[in-house]
Amino acid sequence: MGRLQDLVAVVTGAGSGIGRASAQHFAREGARLVVADMRADAAAETTELIRREGGAAECIQADVSDRAQVEAMIDVAIRHFDRVDVLFNNAGVPMSFTPFDQVDDAVWDRIMDVNVKGVYYGIQAVLPHMRRQGGGVILNTASTAGIRPRPGLAPYAASKAAVISITKTLALELAQDRIRIVAICPVAVDSPMLPSFIGVERGADLEAGRQRFLATIPWGRFNTPEDIARAAVYLASPEAEMVNGTAFEIDGARDV
Numbered sequence: 001m002g003r004l005q006d007l008v009a010v011v012t013g014a015g016s017g018i019g020r021a022s023a024q025h026f027a028r029e030g031a032r033l034v035v036a037d038m039r040a041d042a043a044a045e046t047t048e049l050i051r052r053e054g055g056a057a058e059c060i061q062a063d064v065s066d067r068a069q070v071e072a073m074i075d076v077a078i079r080h081f082d083r084v085d086v087l088f089n090n091a092g093v094p095m096s097f098t099p100f101d102q103v104d105d106a107v108w109d110r111i112m113d114v115n116v117k118g119v120y121y122g123i124q125a126v127l128p129h130m131r132r133q134g135g136g137v138i139l140n141t142a143s144t145a146g147i148r149p150r151p152g153l154a155p156y157a158a159s160k161a162a163v164i165s166i167t168k169t170l171a172l173e174l175a176q177d178r179i180r181i182v183a184i185c186p187v188a189v190d191s192p193m194l195p196s197f198i199g200v201e202r203g204a205d206l207e208a209g210r211q212r213f214l215a216t217i218p219w220g221r222f223n224t225p226e227d228i229a230r231a232a233v234y235l236a237s238p239e240a241e242m243v244n245g246t247a248f249e250i251d252g253a254r255d256v
Helices: 017-028 040-052 067-081 105-133 154-177 194-198 206-214 225-236
Strands: 008-011 032-037 057-061 086-089 136-141 179-186 247-250
Touching: 008 017, 008 067, 017 032, 017 040, 017 086, 017 225, 032 040, 032 067, 040 057, 057 067, 067 105, 086 105, 086 225, 105 136, 105 154, 105 179, 136 154, 136 225, 154 179, 154 247, 179 225, 194 206, 225 247
Parallel strands: 008 032, 008 086, 032 057, 086 136, 136 179, 179 247
Antiparallel strands: none
């Protein structure tokens, strides 16, 4: 029996990186999955990987900045599995190092729409179902940037600080409904998003950027998607029943 046996989990941003690794680990621990990503092909690929290993999964294309698409995502879980035990609001967008006076509205709005509204929409969509079934777990991908910000990432840091604050507030508000909520706070993850943080699209040197990030992590390496996935399995499981409202740092001591 896996630690998540027969639970139903919805994972956003599950087409790659943390989301794909988490969806796969959830399935290996016995969960049934709804795999959501704004890229339909990536969601379908993750779903196929889970099914090849004998897991149960459905997929849906969903842009988490669109309330209707988030509601449709939760509806898939209810239609196929009749419940949602775990919602992992993982989808997010990065930004490259940008001085604050050079941040434009498009960057600010996109980061807030995905990183904050995506969490807001996901929680609002799943709450009636978790209340009806008597409880559940909500995991939100935040970041060490929401705890110990880096210069040049103000919009991103603000979005992740908002996620942490939402998490802590709702831990108090939803405890009476037996709904736990935790913010997962990784340091830099060696994933497809890392070059965007470094600013490769704007001409930044990838290796120099990697070394700049790495120098801030005392443990001496980046997170991998699997590091976050293993933590997410624990946090979603009954083993973590008393972990609620926490900014759960996975950071190699970066925030100490």
